Structures are given as structure tokens and as C-alpha cells.
Amino acid sequence: MIRRLEHRDAELMLEWMHDKDTRKVFRFPFDQSDLESVTAFIDNSFTDDNRHFAVVNEADEYLGTISLKNISLTDQSAEYAIVVRSRARGTGAAKLATEDILTYAFDTLGLHKVYLNVLEKNERARRFYAKCGFVYEGTSRDAIVLDGKYESLAWYGIINNR
DSSP, X not given: OEEEOOGGXXXXXXXXXXXXXXXXXXXXXXXXXXXXXXXXXXXXXXXXXXXXXXXXXXXOOEEEEEEEEEEETTTTEEEEEEEEOGGGTTSSHHHHHHHHHHHIIIIISOOSEEEEEEETTOHHHHHHHHHTTOEEEEEEEEEEEETTEEEEEEEEEEEOOO
């Protein structure tokens, strides 16, 4: 399930942001985040260009963040992103949240395509995206520098066939 981010989610957001295993697959310095910066992010989490939601369980506990970024009504597309707390992995919450955000993207926003990129070496994430219906579209070799090494990005997309 997904809902709008709220200030009460901030401390649990910091949990994954400061988790070493989670951070190693992201290029952003989340470990530098603090309560003030996360609260500011939440305050600006729902704009014309970006929609960030909380992934929650039946008790409305924050489990992670799922996003549509770089929303283009001209191109009818948006970039998908998700991160969940370690306690939420393997529970099915990420798949349900992905189904919810794709419904939002296609039925509410009227988008044609949702796309993402992921580190090519992140096999676990790549299997998850394929299970959610995203189709591998290609690899951008040596696309970014992470920890002083070039890394390739695998690109995936899903088309609105509703």
C-alpha cells in the first residue's frame, strides 16, 4: 500500500538512509541525511515533477519510499524508484506498492510509460523489476562513477497497456 509521505515517517526514512547495505546500491550520499533534511524532503515530496509516496503495511507503518520522478506530461512518462527498509524485504510490500504506483501512474496521471535504471550488477533488484512487469531495454555502459569505479546501468520500462 502507498500513501503520501508524512513527517512521522522521517525517523524510519533515516533508518534505511544510514543502512550501509542499502546505501551501497545508491549513488547519492544518503548517510549525510539528518532529520532536518529528511523533513524538508517530505515537505517537497509531492510536486508536478515528482511524487514520492510512503510504502506502508496494514498498520500504516512506514516501510520505504516509492517514487515517480521526472514526470513529463508532454512525453507521458516518469521515472520509477523504490527503496524499502531491511525489515520490509521479502514481505511482498514492495511488489504491492509497485502495483499501486503503476496504477496511479497509468490511471490517475494518464502516463504511457514508466522507466527506471538500476546498477547492472544489482541482480536482486533486476529480478524484482522483471517480476513487476518491467522489460529490460538495454545497458548504458560505464554510465556513472560509484566508489571510484565506473558502473553500468540497466534500463527497464513498462508501457501502459490498460
